[in-house]
Amino acid sequence: MRTLDEKFLDSKFVYDGRLLKVYSDRVLLPNGKESFREIVKHPGAVAVVPVLDNGDIVMVRQYRYPVGDTMLEIPAGKLDPGEAPEACVIRELAEETGYVSGHIRKLTAIYTTPGFSNEVIHIYLATDLVMTEQNTDEDEFINVETYSKEQLKEMVVTGVIQDAKTIIGLLLAGL
Amino acid sequence: MRTLDEKFLDSKFVYDGRLLKVYSDRVLLPNGKESFREIVKHPGAVAVVPVLDNGDIVMVRQYRYPVGDTMLEIPAGKLDPGEAPEACVIRELAEETGYVSGHIRKLTAIYTTPGFSNEVIHIYLATDLVMTEQNTDEDEFINVETYSKEQLKEMVVTGVIQDAKTIIGLLLAGL
Numbered sequence: 336m337r338t339l340d341e342k343f344l345d346s347k348f349v350y351d352g353r354l355l356k357v358y359s360d361r362v363l364l365p366n367g368k369e370s371f372r373e374i375v376k377h378p379g380a381v382a383v384v385p386v387l388d389n390g391d392i393v394m395v396r397q398y399r400y401p402v403g404d405t406m407l408e409i410p411a412g413k414l415d416p417g418e419a420p421e422a423c424v425i426r427e428l429a430e431e432t433g434y435v436s437g438h439i440r441k442l443t444a445i446y447t448t449p450g451f452s453n454e455v456i457h458i459y460l461a462t463d464l465v466m467t468e469q470n471t472d473e474d475e476f477i478n479v480e481t482y483s484k485e486q487l488k489e490m491v492v493t494g495v496i497q498d499a500k501t502i503i504g505l506l507l508a509g510l
Numbered sequence: 511m512r513t514l515d516e517k518f519l520d521s522k523f524v525y526d527g528r529l530l531k532v533y534s535d536r537v538l539l540p541n542g543k544e545s546f547r548e549i550v551k552h553p554g555a556v557a558v559v560p561v562l563d564n565g566d567i568v569m570v571r572q573y574r575y576p577v578g579d580t581m582l583e584i585p586a587g588k589l590d591p592g593e594a595p596e597a598c599v600i601r602e603l604a605e606e607t608g609y610v611s612g613h614i615r616k617l618t619a620i621y622t623t624p625g626f627s628n629e630v631i632h633i634y635l636a637t638d639l640v641m642t643e644q645n646t647d648e649d650e651f652i653n654v655e656t657y658s659k660e661q662l663k664e665m666v667v668t669g670v671i672q673d674a675k676t677i678i679g680l681l682l683a684g685l
Contacts, residue, residue, distance in 0.1 A: 339573040339580050339651045350525035350532055355548045355626060357525055357532060362575060365651045372575040373530045375550060375626070398514040399624035400537060400547040405514050406624055443666075445674045447622045448629060449574035449581055451530060451550070455672075476514050476540045491618075492682075497630075499620045499674040506681045507667075 338365050341372070349373075377454035381423045382411035382500045384442070384508040385434055385461045392487055392505070393432050393464070396478045407480065407490070408501045411456065420457040428461055430470050432479050437463030442507045447499055458504045484510055513540050516547070524548075552629035556598045557586035557675045559617070559683040560609055560636045567662055567680070568607050568639070571653040582655065582665070583676045586631065595632040603636055605645050607654050612638030617682040622674055633679045659685055 342363040350357035356376045364370050385393040392409075399406045412427035414420065421439060429435050442458045471477050482490075488510040490496045496505070517538040525532035531551045539545050560568040567584075574581045587602035589595065596614060604610050617633045646652050657665075663685040665671045671680070 337651070337653070339571065339653065341573050341575050349527065352524065352532070352534065352548045353546060355532060355550070357527070357530060359527065360575070364649060365573075368649070370649055371528060373527045374576045375530070396514065398516050398540075399621070400516050400535070401549045401626060401628040402621055402624045403628075406621070408624075443669045443677075444672060445677060446574070446577055446581070446672050447674050448627065449577045449583075449673055451576060452623070453576040453578075454623060474539060474543070474545055476512070478512070478514065494618045497619060497621050498624055499622050499678060502618075502620060503674060503677050503681075506678075 340365065344369065373451060375452040375454070377413075377452055378416070379414045379420075380411055380454065380456045381414065381420050381427060381459065382409050382456050382504055383424045383428050383436075383439070383459045383461045384409050384504040385428055385432065385436065385464055386508065387464055387481070391481050391483050392508075393434060394480050394482055394487075395431050396480055397476060406498050407496055408498045409504045411500060421459075424457075424459045424461065429467060430472070431475075431477050433467050433469040434461075434464040435467050436461035437465065442504060445500065445503055456500050458500060458507070460508050515540065519544065548626060550627040550629070552588075552627055553591070554589045554595075555586055555629065555631045556589065556595050556602060556634065557584050557631050557679055558599045558603050558611075558614070558634045558636045559584050559679040560603055560607065560611065560639055561683065562639055562656070566656050566658050567683075568609060569655050569657055569662075570606050571655055572651060581673050582671055583673045584679045586675060595634075599632075599634045599636065604642060605647070606652050608642050608644040609636075609639040610642050611636035612640065617679060620675065620678055631675050633675060633682070635683050
């Protein structure tokens with residue numbers, strides 16, 4: 336088995352955006368040549384499949400500017416600096432949907448785009464949900480929509496749901 | 511139902527990398543305020559679950575620099591300008607694994623990171639595989655590994671496989 340590893344040589348911070356931080360790193364390839372790897376550095380995120388007592392699942396719909404359309408997704412959000420994923424799940428779920436969960440369980444963690452970003456999303460299942468009040472950020476516009484597992488399974492299989500973390504969360508939650 | 515749409519105002523090309531093209535767009539939010547959306551524009555990609563006649567699945571392992579480790583994934587690659595996804599599937603599968611497929615079927619299309627990129631991956635199932643010869647790009651280092659469906663299911667459920675497109679492809683292929 337040949338080695339596949341690439342060795343870090345040096346890094347340049349090439350774009351310092353409000354959200355996106357882009358680096359261009361010089362690396363040594365397995366064949367001894369040099370190349371460049373461009374990376375969007377991301378703080379990491381959580382996503383959560385919130386299951387109501389009757390089995391229905393709480394989803395959020397929001398406009399996704401890069402896609403140019405609204406998308407139906409499971410609730411999710413970026414980790415604050417130093418924040419534990421479990422705390423982030425509880426916080427984001429409450430902010431986006433108003434539901435507070437009495438029980439969460441980790442399903443998996445995924446890399447969304449390992450070719451150009453280190454973004455990792457920790458995906459959880461949340462149950463024992465109690466309704467409080469939605470409390471989104473000022474510039475966040477989110478509709479909360481509830482679906483049965485059968486409806487969501489149909490939407491995954493027919494390609495109506497296209498968000499990667501959402502498809503994985505729903506399938507691993509046992510659609 | 512309130513409107514969620516954001517309106518495009520203008521766009522600035524802020525980072526012109528070898529691979530990454532980053533734009534910062536000014537948008538009008540549903541509340542009438544202005545904001546900025548940073549986007550990594552991506553040409554789109556394909557991924558493919560190659561199933562051998564005995565039911566085993568052909569996987570690829572490569573070093574993913576942003577993650578800092580090798581990852582086990584289904585074969586995948588970016589669309590060339592004007593290339594049809596079906597042609598790209600056949601090409602990438604042959605280049606990365608050496609297998610030529612006699613039959614492909616679309617499983618779904620996913621957005622990997624709709625929060626900051628327009629990357630879409632068209633995912634296919636490939637069967638009727640015939641071995642030819644692996645033919646990777648000069649700077650591409652890929653090991654081909656074959657697993658049974660049971661092995662892959664275990665690796666998805668236990669979080670050993672962490673690549674989003676791979677988890678979705680394998681689950682929709684009926685692991």
